[in-house]
Amino acid sequence: MKLKIKKVRKNAVLPTRGTEGAAGLDLYACIDAPIRIEPRGLYRIPTGVAIALPGPETVGLIFARSGLGVNHGVSLPNAVGVVDSDYRGELIVGIGNTGERPYLLSPGERFAQLVVMPVYRTELAETEDLGETARGAGCFGSTGK
Numbered sequence: 001m002k003l004k005i006k007k008v009r010k011n012a013v014l015p016t017r018g019t020e021g022a023a024g025l026d027l028y029a030c031i032d033a034p035i036r037i038e039p040r041g042l043y044r045i046p047t048g049v050a051i052a053l054p055g056p057e058t059v060g061l062i063f064a065r066s067g068l069g070v071n072h073g074v075s076l077p078n079a080v081g082v083v084d085s086d087y088r089g090e091l092i093v094g095i096g097n098t099g100e101r102p103y104l105l106s107p108g109e110r111f112a113q114l115v116v117m118p119v120y121r122t123e124l125a126e127t128e129d130l131g132e133t134a135r136g137a138g139c140f141g142s143t144g145k
Contacts, residue, residue, distance in 0.1 A: 003116060004052035008090045012048025013108055024063065024113030027093065029105055037074055037103040042096045045111060053085040053116065061115045062093055068111060073099025076112070083114075 005014060011032070015025035029035075030048030037043060053060055060083030064075035077096040093112045097103055105111060135142065 001054040001058070001116075003054065006050045006052075007048060008050050009046065009048035011107070014049065015047075015114060024115045026065070026110040027062070027091065027112040027114055029107060029109045029111050031105070031107045033107065035105045037095065037097045037105055039073075039097050039100055039102065042077055042094065045093050045095055045105065047091040047093065047112075050088055050090050051083070051114075052088060053083070056085045057119055057121065058085055059083065059117055059119045060091075061117055062091070063113050063115060064095070065110060065113055068103075072101075072103045073097050074103050074105075074111070081112075085119075 007014070009030050012030045013028035015027055017025055027047045027049075030046045035043065035045070051060060062076065062081030062083065069075040074095055074097050077094055081093060083091065091114070095105075095111065
């Protein structure tokens with residue numbers, strides 16, 4: 001499968017894999033100057049690239065980089081960004097800071113990662129009976145600690 005990619009800003013850096021076994025492609029901040037990511041702040045960071053996924057059987061999922069999240073509290077406020085197969089605009093990543101100190105995001109810094117995954121496309125079948133399971137409608141915490 002091929003992931004088509006296009007630079008939409010002059011200073012964009014194409015995504016890269018940190019290692020041969022990496023699941024995600026690192027996304028780079030396509031910004032002209034450092035941005036101070038304040039605690040409890042929300043920011044939209046451009047990547048400077050647009051993609052065309054292989055088809056409707058795939059989705060692009062954008063995740064935080066674990067080092068930024070664990071070490072600095074910088075992560076995606078919506079946990080995972082979803083890129084639909086028919087989207088052709090620039091990848092812009094929403095990030096926030098749950099930490100106590102500001103974080104300085106530099107131009108060209110790796111700050112998120114893109115994972116391309118298969119999508120199981122389902123057909124809805126409305127019904128009155130969903131069937132029984134041992135768990136049933138047990139919700140949060142219902143399976144124990």
